[in-house]
Amino acid sequence: MSKSNYFQIKNISKSFGPTHANKNISLSFDKGEIRGLVGENGSGKSTISSIIAGILNSDEGQMNKNGREYHPESPVDANSKGVSIVVQELGLVQNLTVAENIFLGKTEKFSYKGIINRKELYRSAEKELKKWKIDNIPVNIIARDLSVEEKKLVELTRALLGDPDIIIFDEITAALSQDKREFFYELVQKLKKDKKIVIFISHDLQENIDLADKITIMKDGEVVDTVESSSLNEDSLKRLMVGRDIKNMYHRSDSIEKNKNKEQKVVMEVKNLSYNNKFEDVNFSLYQGEILGLAGLNGSGTHILGKALFGLIQADDGMIYLPYSQDNITDIFSAINNDISYVPKDRDDEGLMLAASIKENICLPSIDILKGVVGFISPVKKKKFAQNILDNFQIKANNIEQNVGELSGGNKQKVSIGSWMVKDNKIMILDCPTRGVDVGVKAYI
Numbered sequence: 001m002s003k004s005n006y007f008q009i010k011n012i013s014k015s016f017g018p019t020h021a022n023k024n025i026s027l028s029f030d031k032g033e034i035r036g037l038v039g040e041n042g043s044g045k046s047t048i049s050s051i052i053a054g055i056l057n058s059d060e061g062q063m064n065k066n067g068r069e070y071h072p073e074s075p076v077d078a079n080s081k082g083v084s085i086v087v088q089e090l091g092l093v094q095n096l097t098v099a100e101n102i103f104l105g106k107t108e109k110f111s112y113k114g115i116i117n118r119k120e121l122y123r124s125a126e127k128e129l130k131k132w133k134i135d136n137i138p139v140n141i142i143a144r145d146l147s148v149e150e151k152k153l154v155e156l157t158r159a160l161l162g163d164p165d166i167i168i169f170d171e172i173t174a175a176l177s178q179d180k181r182e183f184f185y186e187l188v189q190k191l192k193k194d195k196k197i198v199i200f201i202s203h204d205l206q207e208n209i210d211l212a213d214k215i216t217i218m219k220d221g222e223v224v225d226t227v228e229s230s231s232l233n234e235d236s237l238k239r240l241m242v243g244r245d246i247k248n249m250y251h252r253s254d255s256i257e258k259n260k261n262k263e264q265k266v267v268m269e270v271k272n273l274s275y276n277n278k279f280e281d282v283n284f285s286l287y288q289g290e291i292l293g294l295a296g297l298n299g300s301g302t303h304i305l306g307k308a309l310f311g312l313i314q315a316d317d318g319m320i321y322l323p324y325s326q327d328n329i330t331d332i333f334s335a336i337n338n339d340i341s342y343v344p345k346d347r348d349d350e351g352l353m354l355a356a357s358i359k360e361n362i363c364l365p366s367i368d369i370l371k372g373v374v375g376f377i378s379p380v381k382k383k384k385f386a387q388n389i390l391d392n393f394q395i396k397a398n399n400i401e402q403n404v405g406e407l408s409g410g411n412k413q414k415v416s417i418g419s420w421m422v423k424d425n426k427i428m429i430l431d432c433p434t435r436g437v438d439v440g441v442k443a444y445i
């Protein structure tokens with residue numbers, strides 16, 4: 001088989017009830033190719049990726065790999081046929097160790113008479129991490145204790161185990177800090193050099209243009225086109241994707257003037273805040289009407305600081321003072337009582353109730369507002385409330401009664417943020433709020 005058309009997808013379709021997630025998709029991939037996959041939230045990128053990786057079965061169509069029919073029964077089967085994926089959501093078993101996650105389903109080679117040789121398992125896991133220059137992740141700790149970024153790196157190591165020739169990365173860079181992103185770009189170039197096929201999904205359009213050889217654009221479950229990246233710029237790609245022009249960036253023309261205003265009130269004062277060697281002696285003042293950005297490389301403590309500001313973890317030292325109520329943040333209740341909201345980076349684990357409806361998720365933080373005088377919550381009010389968020393955030397769903405777990409990643413993120421937007425918040429703490437959302441909604445957020 002020549003290196004061109006090594007992997008082909010023909011007329012793949014997939015529906016979930018009334019939703020046509022993929023409609024008649026045909027694509028072909030060459031060996032040594034980096035393919036970007038772009039499209040608005042809910043356009044079907046994760047669905048087609050899941051079909052390729054054996055997570056989902058298609059309703060119609062077929063796939064060919066290296067001249068042979070390819071029909072994976074499961075992710076393990078796909079893996080044995082040289083295809084692996086790093087899924088958009090967190091894909092680790094939370095209660096297993098890093099090492100067990102890396103060798104998930106493959107631990108039998110470390111077992112003798114049913115007993116796992118942990119020393120050997122850990123040593124092999126360390127070797128795998130080292131192969132990709134991932135250090136500082138202990139292999140014997142349970143996955144739950146890792147940061148989102150560390151989890152992603154463990155998933156990446158697992159995906160590369162067994163030397164697959166097709167690797168799909170679904171929204172991995174949105175979970176990585178800048179230094180780890182650069183590491184990832186280098187890794188992808190190495191995979192290309194080794195003649196692998198890399199399918200790469202990201203809402204960062206410039207990143208797609210810089211990294212991919214060709215970009216496939218999807219809309220409403222269909223392929224719009226596949227274009228050489230060198231012929232694209234961000235605007236032309238946006239136009240192909242959304243079907244209209246979108247303003248380049250959101251820009252606050254008032255912010256410079258506002259910052260000059262010495263009368264502006266301080267709403268939060270952080271003094272000498274320290275936590276468990278994760279951050280130390282942090283000091284800043286947050287002003288009313290101000291957007292304060294916190295940035296840092298991997299492990300710099302920004303995400304943990306966000307949690308501390310919402311009282312989810314208690315600092316060892318220092319204080320978080322709120323002049324408007326003359327109160328301190330000591331725990332999550334003091335944060336909520338002082339009208340502070342928090343959108344976590346890890347939406348599935350910390351931000352959403354996946355088995356509950358969009359309506360319940362949106363209404364939960366605002367139950368106090370929705371309560372009538374006798375404590376009764378009007379179902380009509382709740383419906384209106386949720387519908388409003390669904391419309392404003394353009395959440396792609398059948399209706400407000402659909403379970404959040406059934407939504408695409410970006411649409412889940414919209415629910416996670418939207419649920420807090422309706423409250424009369426004094427302070428909002430947003431950890432990676434645009435993670436996984438498309439360009440249109442990014443501007444809206």
Ligand SMILES: Nc1ncnc2c1ncn2[C@@H]1O[C@H](COP(=O)(O)OP(=O)(O)OP(=O)(O)O)[C@@H](O)[C@H]1O
Binds near residue numbers: 042044046405407
């Ligand atoms: N398990 C499911 N049950 C019901 N609907 C689903 C399910 N999985 C996906 N869908 C729907 O299929 C459509 C395509 O979703 P998909 O996750 O493939 O989109 P996407 O392009 O990857 O979006 P995003 O950029 O937000 O990740 C969406 O409307 C989504 O709600």
